[in-house]
Structures are given as C-alpha cells and as structure tokens.
Amino acid sequence: MNRVKSVFFTGIFLAFAASASAQSSYLCAEDMITGFSFDRGARQWKRAEFKAEAKYIVTRSTEPSRKWEVKETGSSFPVAICEKDFDDNGKLRCIGIGKDFLFNRKSMRFLTTYTVGYWNEDALRAIVPARSEGDDTPGMAIGRCTTL
Template structure:
C-alpha cells in the first residue's frame, strides 16, 4: 500500500514539475484593493474590489501575438492578452511592466497585478479610472 501511495505522489510531483517547466499557469485573485473617487465628496477613498472575474492565464507568448513579448497574461475568456512581458524569468521570478504591472513567483506560486493609472494623471477626468492592486495564487496547467 505504501508503495502505491509513494508512486502516486512521485507521479504527481513529476506532473507538477513538468507543468511548471511547460510554462502555463491559471492565476486566480484572492483580494483586490485600491482607491475610488467619491463624486459627492470629491475625494479619493480606499476601496475593495470584487475579484470574482479576476482569473488569468499566464503563458509563454506564441508567435504572432507580440514579437517582443516572451510571456503574456490573458484574462480568462478574453482573446487578447492585457499584459505583455518583454523579459523572461529571472530565476523563479517574472516581472512584467506596461499599462499593468504583473509579478509572479514559481516558488510561492503567488502573483500580484498592479494598475496604477487614474490618480496622478487622470486618463479622462478626475475619478474616471481607479488605481488597484490584486493578489492571488497560480496553479500549473
């Protein structure tokens, strides 16, 4: 019986290691916070955001998506990525910068996604955009 359990655990570990090397993860947000503009008071207030739809696929970029991207992050259900990562992993850490910053660790399987537009330089009018950070965990696919 122990041999069966050990064999199953070794097979699961090999599958997980292979999935991580294959380079594709499902990332699901646990929480999101940021700031939103209160139109009545004309002030920025701390805010918590619903993360029910904050699910992403992190994967190596395919040819044709972006000639400079090595990795892309796509919201589940979308056809096009919303984060393009120009650099490869630095050890176990991936850091992507652009309109949205995305960071991921292969060791902890945690990610954070930062959208920092809307306060310093409003894209349209004051309060039309909300700076936010979400955190969560990824599982290899």
C-alpha cells in the first residue's frame, strides 16, 4: 500500500511541477543596447550606444486571444503581446507597436527591437505634424531573464 501511495504522490508532484513550470513568469533585464540617433547638427543618422536599464516582466495573459504579455516594470500596459505559446525549442515571439520581444527560456536570453523612427518618419509626421526627424531612436537590446 505504501508503494501505491508513493507512486500516486510522485505523480501528483510531477503534474504540479509541470503545471507550475508552464505558468512561470519571467523578469528580464537589458545587458546592452545599441542603435541609431540623429545628429541634428550634421543632419545625419549615426550609430549610438544607450544605457541598458529597461526591465521586463513576461507573464501569462488573461486575454483569451493572447498567450503571454511583456510589460516594462512599473507599467500595466503591454509593450508586446505573444499570440502563440513557447515553441518546442523554448522560443517565444512577441509583437508590439514598435517593439518586438524574442525570448528563449532554455538559454534565458532575450532580444528586443525598437523600430520607431528612421524608416517610417513620413507616417509618423502624418500623425504628429510637428515631429522632427530623430525624435525616435531605433535600437536593439539583449539581456537575460530569471524565473519569478
């Protein structure tokens, strides 16, 4: 009888552990960020280094059409949403308005891109006529995540 109980409780523990793992949230912090900025004096775009300081929380979404959401710490608005779950290789792709977030839970690394500015200035000026070239600085950041 003890063996049956042991197998039963081991099975329950493993099911709980798998469920808990699938429901994990992640805290991700930028390590480095690089991109481009507009030199107004020279009137040209140049490479730029930025201070890596953003932190993100990746959590299960409560919205039925989404699997995961990515929010900057301190914000309740998602910067990117993930329509699909992690793939078989542990990769997650999340898309936002101007910000994409790619995460690999096997390596616990992420890459995020900010794509506003430079290539879409005409569309941005249609929304904000007083906008000047270089008001946004496209960039890409890499970093690491931990399980919460």
